Amino acid sequence: xxDFVGKKILLGVCGGVAAYKSAYLxxxxxxxxxxxxxxxxxxxxxxxxxxxxxxxxxxxxxTDLFDAQAERAMGHIELARWADYLVIAPASANILAKMAQGxxxxxxxxxxxxxxxxxxxxxxxxxxxxxxxATQANCKLLRDRGVIFVGPEEGxxxxxxxxxxxxxxxxxxxxxxxxxxxxxxxxxxxxLVTAGPTREPLDPVRYISNYSSGKMGYAMxxxxxxxxxxxxxxxxxxxxxxxxxxxxxxxxxxxEMLAAVMQEMPEGGIFIGTAAVADYRVxxxxxxxxxxxxLEEMTLKLVKNPDILSRVVQSGRASCVVGxxxxxTDVVHxxxxxxxxxxxxxxxxxxxxxxxxxxxxxxxxxxxxxxKQIELPxxxxxRLAGQIIAIIAATLQNVVP
Numbered sequence: 001x002x003d004f005v006g007k008k009i010l011l012g013v014c015g016g017v018a019a020y021k022s023a024y025l026x027x028x029x030x031x032x033x034x035x036x037x038x039x040x041x042x043x044x045x046x047x048x049x050x051x052x053x054x055x056x057x058x059x060x061x062x063t064d065l066f067d068a069q070a071e072r073a074m075g076h077i078e079l080a081r082w083a084d085y086l087v088i089a090p091a092s093a094n095i096l097a098k099m100a101q102g103x104x105x106x107x108x109x110x111x112x113x114x115x116x117x118x119x120x121x122x123x124x125x126x127x128x129x130x131x132x133x134a135t136q137a138n139c140k141l142l143r144d145r146g147v148i149f150v151g152p153e154e155g156x157x158x159x160x161x162x163x164x165x166x167x168x169x170x171x172x173x174x175x176x177x178x179x180x181x182x183x184x185x186x187x188x189x190x191x192l193v194t195a196g197p198t199r200e201p202l203d204p205v206r207y208i209s210n211y212s213s214g215k216m217g218y219a220m221x222x223x224x225x226x227x228x229x230x231x232x233x234x235x236x237x238x239x240x241x242x243x244x245x246x247x248x249x250x251x252x253x254x255x256e257m258l259a260a261v262m263q264e265m266p267e268g269g270i271f272i273g274t275a276a277v278a279d280y281r282v283x284x285x286x287x288x289x290x291x292x293x294x295l296e297e298m299t300l301k302l303v304k305n306p307d308i309l310s311r312v313v314q315s316g317r318a319s320c321v322v323g324x325x326x327x328x329t330d331v332v333h334x335x336x337x338x339x340x341x342x343x344x345x346x347x348x349x350x351x352x353x354x355x356x357x358x359x360x361x362x363x364x365x366x367x368x369x370x371x372k373q374i375e376l377p378x379x380x381x382x383r384l385a386g387q388i389i390a391i392i393a394a395t396l397q398n399v400v401p
Contacts, residue, residue, distance in 0.1 A: 002033030003178070003380050009036045010083035010115075012108045013053065014092035015043025017158040018124035018167040023048065025089055025170040026056040032174065037079060038062065039108050041095070065107045080114040085177060088112075089150075090124030090167040093135050099147070100138035118180055120148045122173055127163030148183060150176045153244055164244070172243060175219075179226040179386045185393040187228035190266040192318075193221040194275035194308065196236030198254045202300070203286035210276050211352075214238035216324070216363065217274030219385035221246055224272070227389050234260045236275055254278055254305035261308055262315070270392065271318040273309045276326065281305050310342050320345045320396060322388075326352040332366055332373070339368055346395065348388060367391050 009029055013022045022038075029036050038053040039062045050061035062079065080086075088095060088108070095108060099121075104110040112119065121142070129135060130152060143149060151168035168176075195217020199207040218240045221233040225246050232247045234257055242248045249264065251257045254277045265271060280302035290298075309323050323344045325335035328351065335349030350365040364378040367388060376387050 005033035007034045008084045009034045010079055010086045011036055011038050012088035013040045013044045014090055014095050015041055016090050016092055016124050018090040019044050019047040021167055023056055028170040041108055080111050083117050085117055086115045086119045089122035091121040093125045093129050096138045100141040122150045122168050123152045124167035125165050126159055127161055127165045130165045175222055175382045178382045179223050182227045182386045182389050184228040189229040190269035191224040191229040192232045192265050192269055193217055193272045194234045196238040197276050198236045198257055198278045199252050200278045200281035201285050202282055203290045205289050208278055212276035214240050216381050219381045220272050220274050223385035223389040232264050258306045258308050265317050267317050268319045270320045271312045272322045274324050277308055278305055313343050322346045325349045335368055
């Protein structure tokens, strides 16, 4: 889905090995419908070609502060007024220092001072350079001024060292852009999210589970983090990655998920139960692999799993409990029953099957509280997560969104 149609992204590219990833970012932005203009520093040109950036974006790559081809030869003003967002990826320690101190000695640093649009930086540098007190002081100044940081991520670096300093991947940067509107609206709140399926073992090699991919739950955790909350994610088995800054606890079964939730649930925090928890487990798990030899049929005795949402409500520790209801028919009806029966503050209802819900990047949901219903149209799950977080924040403030 092209959910960036009509959006104008001004992309700044700084010098460093990570500059090659800007090519992937341009590709993903344009695929999503955005129009992209690229500004490169002189150092960036040592790593990637301006011609490559031009070929991918479809627009001329800008490198000079005073461009005779620009309107009135003032390209920095022209570009700053054109953009909806200024994204710098990768952002070097040098550009962060210039931005923090108001130095404007090239096109990109000058653009930052002129820009009146949201600014997002995606740092990339050696782990020691990132950890240096000067860099951290510059980042604090920029955050205090409203600059949004995406990353850096932890991992192996081009220099051969390991640690924080890798630039975030293109999809993470797109997600942050999708979530810009919720930036800091849950500042200082504590949020616990459950996500993914659970696996209920039959024997050492088999299990009962469901089709949940965990994408909606991970999007909710990411949206809550962008909103400024301290986020803990309790996840069933998925192949998804979490952003740095989100505490992730990995579990397998419903009982393990319940134990993790009850241990991690903060007093006065927000609980968002997105996980597709298996309703039943086998009463007795086989200690060895069950053999099918001479067995035409097999009978399994199932027992109910604990109801995690109800346990959280009963504990009284959460200031707001949000559930999710995945249904195939009468979605709003069944979701409303669940809201009332479990005494939830809010429930998010969605249809699953036929390309909706499970394992899709897209969804369509209805947010239901005790006194209102809000239809959220078909959209990317990350955008939906941001909209749901906005509704939660407004509800906590007793404001109708």
